[in-house]
Amino acid sequence: MLIFDAHLDLALNAVDWNRDLRQGVDDIRAQEQMLGMRDLGRGTNTLSFPELRSAGVAVCLTTMLARREEPINDPFGWTTLQACYAMAHGHAAYYKAMQQEGYLAQIFTAEQLQEHWQRYQADPDNTPLGFILTMEGADPLLTPETVYEFHALGLRALGLTHYGTNRYGGGTRSEAGLALDAIPLLRNCEALGITIDVTHLSDVAFWQVLEHFQGRIHASHQNSRFICNWQRQFSDDQIRAVIGRDGVLGVALDVIMLQDGFVRGGAAATATLLRAVEHVEHVRELAGGSVRNIGIGTDLDGGYGNEQTPSDLNRYRDVQRLVQIMQQRDFSDQEIQAIFHGNWLRFFSEALPTEGCQ
Numbered sequence: 093m094l095i096f097d098a099h100l101d102l103a104l105n106a107v108d109w110n111r112d113l114r115q116g117v118d119d120i121r122a123q124e125q126m127l128g129m130r131d132l133g134r135g136t137n138t139l140s141f142p143e144l145r146s147a148g149v150a151v152c153l154t155t156m157l158a159r160r161e162e163p164i165n166d167p168f169g170w171t172t173l174q175a176c177y178a179m180a181h182g183h184a185a186y187y188k189a190m191q192q193e194g195y196l197a198q199i200f201t202a203e204q205l206q207e208h209w210q211r212y213q214a215d216p217d218n219t220p221l222g223f224i225l226t227m228e229g230a231d232p233l234l235t236p237e238t239v240y241e242f243h244a245l246g247l248r249a250l251g252l253t254h255y256g257t258n259r260y261g262g263g264t265r266s267e268a269g270l271a272l273d274a275i276p277l278l279r280n281c282e283a284l285g286i287t288i289d290v291t292h293l294s295d296v297a298f299w300q301v302l303e304h305f306q307g308r309i310h311a312s313h314q315n316s317r318f319i320c321n322w323q324r325q326f327s328d329d330q331i332r333a334v335i336g337r338d339g340v341l342g343v344a345l346d347v348i349m350l351q352d353g354f355v356r357g358g359a360a361a362t363a364t365l366l367r368a369v370e371h372v373e374h375v376r377e378l379a380g381g382s383v384r385n386i387g388i389g390t391d392l393d394g395g396y397g398n399e400q401t402p403s404d405l406n407r408y409r410d411v412q413r414l415v416q417i418m419q420q421r422d423f424s425d426q427e428i429q430a431i432f433h434g435n436w437l438r439f440f441s442e443a444l445p446t447e448g449c450q
Contacts, residue, residue, distance in 0.1 A: 093415050094213070096433035097152040098342040098389035099291075099313035101228070103183035104157050105137070105393055113140045114195065117407050131167075132357055136397025139408040141195050144221055147409040150212040150433070151199070151222040153312060153389075154187070156180040156242075159254045160231040168395070173234055173259070180232035184245050187223065197222050200246050202444040209437060224440065226289065226312070229254035229263070236277035243284050248444060249310070250281055251289035253297065262294035264324050269296035275304055282307040287443045290314075290334065291389075295323065298330055302337070308443040309337050313344035313389035319371045320349050331378050335385045340439045341375060342389020343368050343431075345411070347400050356400060364404045369417045372431065383427045387436045 105111045111120050117140050125135040144152075158179035161169025170176050190196040197220040199205050208222040226249035233239055239247070252274060253263030260277060262268030278301065281288060287308040290298055302309070311334055317325040326334075326341075334341055348354050350371070351363035375386050390411060398406050404413065418428050 093148060093412060093428065093432045094216075095147065095149045095388055095411065096436040097149055098310070098340070098387055098436055099226075099228075099344070099391050099394070100139070100152045100154045101157055101391075101394045102152075102154045102223075103186045104155065104395065105139070107179075107182055107186050109133075111137065111140075113190075114193075115140055115142070117143045132399060133393075133395060133397040136399050138392045138398050138401065138405070141190075141221065143408045145216070147411060148216070149221060149408075150209060150216070150219075151205070151224070151436075153226045153249060154223045155226050155228040156183040156232065156247075157228040157254070158183070158232050159229050159256075160258060170231075173231060176231040177234055177238070180227065180242070184225070184242075187225070191220070194220055196220050198246055199224050200248070200444070201447050202441045203447050205437070205440055205444060224248050224444070227251065228289070229258060229292070230260045230277065231258050233260075233277065236273055236280055239277060239280050239284065239286070243286065247286065248440075249287045249289050249312070251292055251312070252277070252301070253294070254292050261297040261300075263292045263297070264294070266294045267296060268294055270300045270304070274301075278305040281305070285443070285445050287440075290339075292324075295327070295330075298326075299333075302333060308339070308439075309334060310339040310439060310443075311341040311389075313346075313391040313394075314341050315344050315349040315368075315371050316374050318374050319367065320352055322352075324349060328378055331375055335375075335379050338385070338439075340385050340387045340435050342387045342436075343371050343375075344389055344391045345401055345405060346391050346394065346396065347402055350402065354400075356396070360399070361401065361403050363402050365402045365410075365413055366417055367402065369414060369421055372418070373421065383423075383430050384435060386431050387439075388432060 158176040159169040212219040225246040252260045260274040261270040291314045347361040350367045
């Protein structure tokens with residue numbers, strides 16, 4: 093089954109974590125283990141370019157991610173907005189380099205998306221991984237107008253926040269709403285046709301985005317509070333709101349979004365991929381029995397490895413196990429295809445600009 097994955101952090105892995113994604117998963121694991129790298133996520137990666145090809149990933153959204161964190165010794169973020177801006181450009185440069193080597197093909201328009209999908213279906217072994225450029229957390233946008241600069245690089249989707257708060261509003265593990273600068277930024281995104289990724293918004297900021305932004309919205313990697321009850325997931329009302337705007341929600345495979353009480357670095361995960369399917373079933377129920385608004389947004393290797401995935405997912409190709417689980421749960425082949433790729437294909441075929449309107 094071909095996959096359209098709405099959330100991968102490829103540049104984070106390649107640039108920030110200094111991995112050569114042209115290698116196989118086993119090679120990357122062996123190098124990090126041989127070097128004695130013991131931080132969480134090291135030696136347990138699930139993806140690389142060869143792995144994604146083996147898994148049948150034809151298109152993905154891949155991020156520019158540079159979060160501002162004031163402590164100078166923070167293991168994840170950057171102390172200044174200017175550094176965030178520079179790192180985002182570094183991520184974009186990495187994608188450009190991988191295009192030049194034939195591993196990636198950037199998608200700017202709806203026509204290019206359809207052409208790439210047809211090409212991949214016809215010749216998956218010789219077609220690069222297609223990608224749509226997204227930004228997770230708007231810290232690299234020095235002003236609301238900076239989004240025009242990144243749009244020219246191909247930015248087509250934007251999440252305002254990540255963890256904590258930033259100059260545009262509140263994110264995961266915060267209760268803050270939107271900041272004043274978010275309003276002109278949302279206005280600029282609406283003018284450019286950039287879809288807003290409502291993943292990682294605080295509850296307050298989520299509803300404010302829906303009030304102030306009339307363009308297309310989606311939730312790239314977003315599970316349900318009914319399945320895993322803490323603020324990172326959406327309430328049923330939030331899920332219904334995304335469905336009401338004809339957005340798509342991508343089921344994520346980070347076990348902190350699937351297993352209640354999971355502690356990073358603690359006991360091994362007990363949740364399996366069945367839990368992800370149960371999330372899909374819950375969203376389908378909220379949508380009145382339709383799977384139209386459900387997709388895949390794995391978030392695999394988003395700063396963690398298989399120590400933080402469902403217990404039956406060792407590497408990316410195991411995502412394909414969802415097919416059999418869904419079949420056993422009486423999903424039709426048509427529904428499975430829609431979830432694995434059809435719904436995101438439709439959404440971005442509608443949301444991306446057409447030729448001549450970039």
